[in-house]
Amino acid sequence: xxxxxxxxxxxxxxxxxxxxxxxxxxxxxxxxxxxxxxxxxxxxxxxxxxxxxxxxxxxxxxxxxxxxxxxxxxxxxxxxxxxxxxxxxxxxxxxxxxxxxxxxxxxxxxxxxxxxxxxxxxxxxxxxxxxxxxxxxxxxxxxxxxxxxxxxxxxxxxxxxxxxxxxxxxxxxxxxxxxxxxxxxxxxxxxxxxxxxxxxxxxxxxxxxxxxxxxxxxx
Numbered sequence: 001x002x003x004x005x006x007x008x009x010x011x012x013x014x015x016x017x018x019x020x021x022x023x024x025x026x027x028x029x030x031x032x033x034x035x036x037x038x039x040x041x042x043x044x045x046x047x048x049x050x051x052x053x054x055x056x057x058x059x060x061x062x063x064x065x066x067x068x069x070x071x072x073x074x075x076x077x078x079x080x081x082x083x084x085x086x087x088x089x090x091x092x093x094x095x096x097x098x099x100x101x102x103x104x105x106x107x108x109x110x111x112x113x114x115x116x117x118x119x120x121x122x123x124x125x126x127x128x129x130x131x132x133x134x135x136x137x138x139x140x141x142x143x144x145x146x147x148x149x150x151x152x153x154x155x156x157x158x159x160x161x162x163x164x165x166x167x168x169x170x171x172x173x174x175x176x177x178x179x180x181x182x183x184x185x186x187x188x189x190x191x192x193x194x195x196x197x198x199x200x201x202x203x204x205x206x207x208x209x210x211x212x213x214x215x216x217x218x219x
Contacts, residue, residue: 052078053206060203063086067087067090068132069135069136070093071083076108092114092116093118093133094109097121097124124146125154126151126154127155129158137166142188162215198217198218198219201213
């Protein structure tokens, strides 16, 4: 499988490129994940590491060993397992709206003996985090959220006073990735400003995605 074929498969699986039936609203996104093991072969393909650069992303986040993290849109746990290893005295909530993915995340945490990785079922309009967290990260998930300003205003109640919000998503000019639904980084900054966040920093080492970090306004 070449990189182009890989991206098509990955994006179709994640819902970034939706099947025709789903585009017409016959199947909600969270119901498309009916075979987590199959998706895991795509999401966790080692070929992804070359462009996703997970180790560099986690280094850039500079997490304390006891940090509490929420990985919203965790999928099969590509980032969640790495984050859990990065915060051995902390906790990672692997958050997803798809029940089959949540069950997969729970099984994966048990299999990989990551007691600090907790699979968490989210609502579509509210992640319903069980405790305040120090970091929320969304990878290729931001553009899937409806009524984002309301969603992220609600999320503020689940953040510690020094928390950060990291958004990673495909750039508008990326030669790969979804052609529909792309949100420019300036639009993300504007939406989150209206939701009560201030832009903190940006990392530019990802080849196809922007990497923006925010903090609650007033902190």
